[in-house]
Structure formats: structure tokens, C-alpha cells
Amino acid sequence: MKKLYLTILPIVMILCLAMLSSCSGSSDETENGGADDGILRITADKTVMQADGVERVTFTVRLGAKDVSEESTMNLILVKESGEENLDYGIRAFSTSVPGTYVFKARYYEGKSIVSENEVTIQANSTSGGVSYYHKLLGMQFTSIGCQACPALSTTLKAIQTEQPGRLAVASFHMDFGGMTDPMTIAATNNYRTNILGNFTGLPRLFYNLRKGTKDMISIKNQIEEELQNELKNYPASCGVAIESVYNASDRTVTVTGKLTSNVANTYRCLIYLVEDGIKYFQTNGGNDYTHNNVVRAVLSTSLNGDRFTGEINAGVESTMQRSYQLEPGWNVENMRVIVSMLTTLDGGKTYTCNNVNECKLGESVDYLYNE
Template sequence: MTKHLIGKTLLMAAVCLASVSCSGSGDDNEGPEGAVFKATVSPTTISADGVDAAVFDVRFRGTKLTADEVTFYNADDNTVVEMPGMKFTTTDPGTYSFYVKYANLAPQEGEEAEYTSGTLRINAVEGSAGNDEVIDLEPNDQTGLTATVSTTVVQAGVDQAIFVIRYDGEVLKEGYTIYDADTNRSITLPTVTKTSASGEEYELPYYQATKAEVRSFWIAYKTSNTLKNPVTVTAVDFAIPTRPADPQPGSTSFKRRSMLMQFTGLGCGYCPYMIASLHDVLAEESYGSRAVLGAIHTYSGDPYAPDEPLDSAFGVRSYPTVIFDMKSVLYNYNYNTNVTNLKNAIDTSTSEPAKAGIAVRTAVDGNTLVARMTIKAAVNGSFRVGAWVLEDGLSGTQSNYGMPDNGYNFNTHNNVVRKADSRDEGSTSFAGHDMGQLNAGDTADYMFVITLDSSWKKDNCHLLFFVTALDGSSYSVTNAIATNSLSEAVSFEYE
């Protein structure tokens, strides 16, 4: 469901010695084909009801091909198969295997005249294939008019974003009007029948895109409307990531990592003291395995500064500054003291059990990244989530007020925060998108859609995900993970 972040001021406890600082302002379905030609299918398990469909996505040089441009074959007997609309449906349960051929009529240098995909397998099962979103239709304690959707990201032509419209917590069956937020004109959406846990049926409106686009909607009911809080759905033309499997469904004892935010910059002459200290501490397995790092270049007009005002959001006034878990602060002193302080802070942070675990699966198509982040609560609490894009290998001459290089390459910058997706529109807090209240053992998903800047080298980029928990009146990080690349799956990690 779509949830909205309510901004809160983060309270930080500063741990400051006499400081020295600068002041500043795949699988079988992937196939062996190369990057120039790729064929996938999603979902790989469908209901054998003649309606549920597996949709093929075939691309050449990044452009999606149509059924008229490719030929489908039955992989069992090599016979040609018609695949209207690039979709497969059946009423017969079983496993179906296909491959795709594409004739390249104008090959460029290094290309083949014909491409053949790997084997694409689809399981058709009796009953439900488990592809439906679980939708809560029971009364809740919300007040006024509210609208949510079953998912905020859909694959065009495949997925449905199903609306649940409530007034004072009760699901409305009629009497409301849905408006397109771009035109403010009323629209009529198709409906699908869903049954609540108590057995009551509802005809719920849904949005299904025919192309990649972003659509927003607002609702009017009697004298109320959601004009200031529209529902937004992003449609992409590739398969949406699914949840990674949970290796220990009955456990809530998660591996704990601290999140370090390093505020730095190329023009900060004292920053090499902290850069060297962080490098050496995180190079030790006992500490590097318990922490993730994002380097935030916000000092004095740094060329790698993110668009988001992270320095002002966290009250940073001197450089270098390292903030742990969005709640405690370390300032610069000297190399040896920095190392001691960093180790003590990681020890203190990770001595607290994780209140939630993180699982992630991502997909990248062109410059569009979709990440499904799943959290699993270890305790009852209120949680938020965020996803940041980091880039390694950026070059820039680093000012240095006397820190010996000792083999460090201060002019190559890693873990640089390029994008911080953890602030809802209208909020000043970057503590994450609101996931609401969860009970111990509950899971919840958040779908991130991030546009990657064409100037970023995608092969050098990876992701940082974090979950914050409400502690008193503020949110602080209770767990974090970092991926090795933009396309990755990470399951829950247990102690």
C-alpha cells in the first residue's frame, strides 16, 4: 500500500572531542544471449485458467521487439509457436518451455545475423499461482477519506494497481469519484472482485497501464477529497522484482549493521584524516562486516554533491562529520583518535539488536531502477525505509592539510551518495518512507523507482538500503545493507 511520510525532526547526540574541522556551507530464464539481445518472461508461474498470463520481454539494442519481429519456438520439439501480444496463457497445467529467435537484418560490427535466446520456462498450475497482491479490506482506525493502491509500481500490460478507498476506516463500495490528477477530470476505471478476510466481496477499481508512464489520481467523496494527497502509480515496461525467498521464516533474529554517513568534500583539507580512518576501520573484517558507508560530498560546492540537502537536514556545520544511524555524531580529531572513536561507535551501535531485517531485489532497464525492499519486524514498532544510490571510482583532487598518504589514494572517491530516496514530498526528514506500524514477524514492501543520471557510470554504482525505527520522538537506523551492484537480490540475513 502507498504510505506517506510524516516529517519529524531528528535528534542527535553529539560525541565531540577537541575537533579539527573545516567549516562549510537470471537463472534459466536469462539465457546465454549477449547484452545486445535479451529475452525474459514474467511471471514464470501462472494459473492454468486461460486468463493469467506470462508476458515475454524481448529486446534488441535495448529496444523492445514485437511479436511480429521475432519467432517463438517450443523448446521441446522445436516447432514454431504463435504468441499473440507476447503473452502465454493456457488451461492445461504443466511446464512449458520456449525460446525466441530474432533475425538481425542490418548487423553492425560485432553483431550476429541471427540471435537465439536461452530457454524460457513457465509453470502453469491449478488454482492460484500466488501472483495476487494481498489486500487488507478489514476496517481500520484511519479517519476521513483515504486512498491506497495495492502497488505503486506496475509492469505495463501485466500488473494491476488496485484501489482501496476508505472513509473513517471503512472500505467504500460506491459513492466516490476518481479523478486524473493531471487533468482533474473524472475517470472510470475497470473493477476486480476481491473478498475480505471476513468473507465480504468488494468490486475494487484498478489501474492497468498500456505503456510506461506515471499517473496520479485523487478521490472525491461527499464533501471530502484527496486532492492534496494523490495516489501515484509508476508503470514500467519490464518485469517488477519479486521478493527474495526467506531462508528462516520463523526467525526474527537479524544480522545488525550500522549506517555511517560521512559528510566530506574535495575542498575540505581536514577530511583526509577521516577518510583514512574510515578506510582502515572498515577494512577490518570485524568492523567492515557490521557497517555500511555513504560518503556525502556537501562541502563548499563539491562537484559530487547530491541534489538532496542532506547537510542541512542533519544539521551538519563542520567537516568532516560522521553520523551514526542518524542519531549520534563523530567529529574529526586526529587519525588515531578517529580510529578509536569509529570502532567504539560501531561496537555501540551493533550491540543493540536489529528491530527489523531487510531483503531486496532490484531490476534495471536503461536508466530506470526498480527496487522492491521488504522489511520484517523483530519487534512491534513504527518503521520507515530508504534507498540511496552510491558510486565508486570518482576522480577529484582532494585538499589535504597534512595527513600522510600511507598508500591511500585520496583523489579517488568511493561510496559517493548520488541519490537519496528517503524523503517523501513535502517533508524535511530523510529518515525514510513511512511503512506504518508493524507487529513482530510482520513483513511489508516498499517499491522504489529511481531514475539513474546518464553521467553516472552504472557499473560502478551500488545501493544502500536502511530501515529506521521510531525511538521516542525520532527515527534512527536499526539496520542497513549495501549491495555490490545495481542489479542484485539480498535475502534476510539472520544471526
């Protein structure tokens, strides 16, 4: 009997180990049951959301067992009828103000480019409308006195502003270029260029609402107009902007109060520029007394992404932010304007873009703009 027991015991132990191995899964499976097969897959924490510009979907991207959702070489791909739109690398969240159906894939680079074998469809449902604020765009023009093609973009923007009055607030950022030092250059220009807008090198360039976009807008009028309409269609405004500015001539100090009222509860940032028109100075391909307009003299906000309002802004409640600045000698107060933009994020805080903007003459004020 003792010999039989000693013979059976090893067999039972082997069977138990085999059963445990079967229950626990093989070594090439992930903790959540997915196979570690080297295939890229994308999932979402929800597939239905409100198109209020606030609620967001968060995606998870896995390469087999490895979570690559926040890797710097991962990007989401928005699949459209007109083609694919690549979102910025490292962004895994999505919000929208436009109702509709959105289809996403993912791409990850690890020695080679890998595209997810599956897609995720998100349904964004419409919300009840609030106040119909007029949507004005911020146009960020990058230029230089050393740029031969830059006057063409300025001419195009002036034509669009004439044809669509009140639709576009232009802020012109000067930079050194073509071996020439531009006296209207400010530090913010290069910071925007390298850290926010894709580190571009050529001039001229135009960006709407601090959004890098999918096309390099240089000076082609129909392309700039098309992208303007795309911006209005794809990123509607959820807030209104009003401005109060007071100028003290004794010490050349301007105090700007940006006012915000939103249709939805959301977090916002306030971005304030001082710009000057009518500056006579040399311009390559423009002459010695070329007129430079919309020149950004100063960014009053401490951050290029704007200064954040304290806490979440409640719907229908006005919030304000105030900044002051002493004008430099030589700046012509009579030709200066204030541009105030209200920024939000659609990707969980990775980037911030202008939701709506307004402008007024320095020392004056402007109320909220509404659709008629």
C-alpha cells in the same frame, strides 16, 4: 433577637469564606496539588516497560505550576555511570531495545539553566527473542573536495571495513566547503546537516544510523571504533533487511524493492540511497585523480527520514517498499550500489534512526543477514 441575628450573620459568612479558601488551596498551588514554587520536577507515566523498542515512557516536566514538557528549551538527561547523556531538546518520550535500569533528570532553560530536583528510574525488562538478525550499521560520512582532513576519515573507514567486513555500510555526502564547489554535492547533504544532524559546520564528520551522538567523530580510528561498539550495544536491531534491485539498461532506470521483517510489531520507515564508487576527481590533500568512494548520488525516498510503511508492521510478516530512479548521464552503473535502511523512532516520532541496513550492487539482490 433581630439585633443578635444581624450581628452573628457577618461572622458566619466570614468563617464560611475562610473554610472554602482552606479547602480549595492557596493561590500558589497547582491544580494537581503541587506548589507553584519554581522548582523543576520530572515524572513519568510508567516506571516499568518492555525493552522491545516499541513501548515507550512519556515524561512530564513541570517548573512549579508550569508544564514545560514540550518546550523547545527542555531536555531530558540520561544519568549513566560513565556520565550524563543529554537527549535532544523537546523530546519527552523514551523507548529502548536494551534491558536495564535507566535514570532520568530534566533540564529547562528560562533565563538560566534549571535542573530537576528529582530523578525518575525506569526499569526496562527483556522480551522473548525472535530471529537473530545480523546488525549492520549505516555510516553517514560528510566530506568535500575542499576539505584537507577528509581523506583521513575515508582511510579510517576503509580500514574498519577491512577489519570488520560486512558491519558498516558507508554513505558519503559531499558538500561545498573551503571556498570550493563540489560537483558531487546533492541537496540532501545540506538538509541532513541543518535539519537532522545538528547543523554542524566543520568537516569531516561521521554519524552512525542518523544519530547525532554525543561526540564529534572526525577521523580518530579508536574513537570511531568505540562508538561503533556503543551503537551495537545500546541500539540492537529488531528487524532484518533484504534488497531486490533491477536495472533496465535501455532507459537507465533502476527499480529497488526494500524488504523488511521485524521481530516486534512496530512502525518503520524505508530509506534508499544510490551510491557510486571509483569516481576520479580532485581532492584537497589528495591530488588531481583522487578516488572518491561511497558517493551518494541520489536519495530515492521522498523524505530524508525515509518513507513510512502503511500501518504498523506485524511481527514475522514481510513488508516491502519499491522505488524507481533514472540514472543521470555519466554515472557508472558498474560501480554503483544500493543501500536500504529501515528506520524506527525511540522518542515518540521526534527523530528517526536506522534500526538495520543492508546493501548490494546495483541490479543485483541480497537476502536477509542472520547471526551465525
